[in-house]
Amino acid sequence: MQEYLKSKYPLDNPLVVSALDDLPLWSAPFGLKLLDVVKLKRNMNVLDIGSGTGFPLIEMSQRVDNSCRVIGIDPWKEAIDRTDLKIKTWHIANAFIIQGVAEEMPFKSNFFDLIISNNGINNVENEAFVYQEIKRISKPACQMVLTMNLPDSMKEFYNIFKDILYKFNKKREIEKLKNHIFHKRKPIDHSKTLIKKAGFHVTNISQSIFQLKFLDGTTMFNHSLIQVGFINNWKQVLHERDLQSIFGMIEKDLNKIAHQKGELCLTIPWICINCQKSQ
Numbered sequence: 001m002q003e004y005l006k007s008k009y010p011l012d013n014p015l016v017v018s019a020l021d022d023l024p025l026w027s028a029p030f031g032l033k034l035l036d037v038v039k040l041k042r043n044m045n046v047l048d049i050g051s052g053t054g055f056p057l058i059e060m061s062q063r064v065d066n067s068c069r070v071i072g073i074d075p076w077k078e079a080i081d082r083t084d085l086k087i088k089t090w091h092i093a094n095a096f097i098i099q100g101v102a103e104e105m106p107f108k109s110n111f112f113d114l115i116i117s118n119n120g121i122n123n124v125e126n127e128a129f130v131y132q133e134i135k136r137i138s139k140p141a142c143q144m145v146l147t148m149n150l151p152d153s154m155k156e157f158y159n160i161f162k163d164i165l166y167k168f169n170k171k172r173e174i175e176k177l178k179n180h181i182f183h184k185r186k187p188i189d190h191s192k193t194l195i196k197k198a199g200f201h202v203t204n205i206s207q208s209i210f211q212l213k214f215l216d217g218t219t220m221f222n223h224s225l226i227q228v229g230f231i232n233n234w235k236q237v238l239h240e241r242d243l244q245s246i247f248g249m250i251e252k253d254l255n256k257i258a259h260q261k262g263e264l265c266l267t268i269p270w271i272c273i274n275c276q277k278s279q
Contacts, residue, residue, distance in 0.1 A: 008091065019089040024055055025225055029210045030147035031056040031118045033272045037145045037206075040064055044113040047137070048072040049102050049130070050120020054083035060116065061095035072097045073105060103129035107137045115144040119270075122148040122186055131198040135277075142277040144200055149270040151185045154212075156266050157220075160253045161234070164246060176237045184233070188271060200275040212266040217254025220264055221247075 009016045023031075035056055040063060048057040051072025061070035072095070074080060083097045100106060102124050115138055124130050134144065158181065165174045192202055214220040221231065238246055258264040 009089075015085070015089045019086045024053065026229060027052065027055050027118055029208070029268075030149075030270060030272070031059075033206065033208070034116055034118055034145050034147050035059060035063070037204075037272060037274045038114060038116060039143055041113070042067045044068045045111055046070040046114045046116065047105075047107070047112045048120075049115065049117040049134075050074055050123060051079075051083060051097060052076065052118075052120070053079045054086050054097075056116065056118055057083065057097070058086055058090065058092065058095060061092050062090070064094070066094045068094055070095050071107075073100050073102065075099060075101050101125070102133060105133050105137060109136050110139050112138050113142055115142060117146050119147050119149060121146055122184060122191075127186070127194055131194045135198040138199075138277050140277055140279045144195075144273075144275050144277070146191070146195075146273045146275075147270060148191065148273075149185055149268055151181055151187060153185055153268045153270070154266045156257070156264070157250070157254065160250050161237075161246075164249050164253075170242075173237055173239075173242075180233060180237060191273065195273065195275055198277075200277050202273060202275045204274045206272045206274075207269070208271075209267055209269045212268065214258070214264045214266075216258035216264050217251045220254065220266070221251060 011017065038060070042065065044064065044067075046060060046064075046068060048060065048070065051057040051074045054072070057070060057072040061068075064070070072083060074083075074097070077099055080097055080099045086092075087095045087097065098106070102121070103126050115134060121127065121130055138144070158177070162174065162177060165177065188205065192205075195202060212220075212225075214223065220226055234247075235243060254264055
């Protein structure tokens with residue numbers, strides 16, 4: 001009998017249940033497009049930069065055979081442990097995960113045939129270093145597929161944040177907010193310039209948008225995605241003494257918009273960049 005006809009994943013197994021969240025809310029729209037764009041081949045070495053809790057690393061590893069090696073790298077230890085649990089639970093022989101930073105990757109030169117990063121590179125500390133590392137470790141003709149959200153992401157929130165800072169003449173905080181947005185969400189031309197310097201030719205850029213809808217600002221601030229992925233960075237823009245008052249005003253204004261429109265909608269514009277290294 002073929003191995004895949006045997007029941008390896010009974011739903012009464014706690015390990016199986018714990019490994020079922022393979023399509024995280026934030027990662028899904030970006031990652032599904034990324035998986036459509038990658039070219040699947042045999043005998044590939046694949047790298048997922050900023051692999052997080054395992055998507056799309058694990059999905060990618062199961063779409064190719066064991067002639068391929070799919071490696072994820074991420075500095076987040078708890079995410080590494082979570083990904084490792086999934087790899088072991090699904091008995092995936094061709095997926096590997098290591099803890100590390102993209103600015104200094106422990107791989108030999110000219111090693112990878114495919115490099116992917118699902119909204120990951122725009123969150124690194126030093127993009128220039130990362131792209132030079134990519135240039136070093138990628139083979140000639142290596143495909144690279146990157147997704148990233150753009151500077152206008154969640155503009156409905158950020159516009160209110162900025163307006164309140166301007167109202168109270170918080171010049172230092174305004175500059176910090178601008179730097180935060182640029183650090184996390186780069187303009188398209190900025191990314192294209194770094195990709196070109198890394199020796200890659202941009203084949204195609206597809207642009208899209210999705211929405212995060214909430215009942216109001218209060219529910220948005222309490223949502224697990226916002227709590228885990230965003231609010232700590234927002235808090236760092238402000239002095240501790242201003243946190244309660246400023247966020248209270250933001251929440252009030254968001255709730256007012258939600259009352260007027262029937263809901264609060266945050267828009268997320270994003271791109272998928274498909275590129276190839278020069279021969």
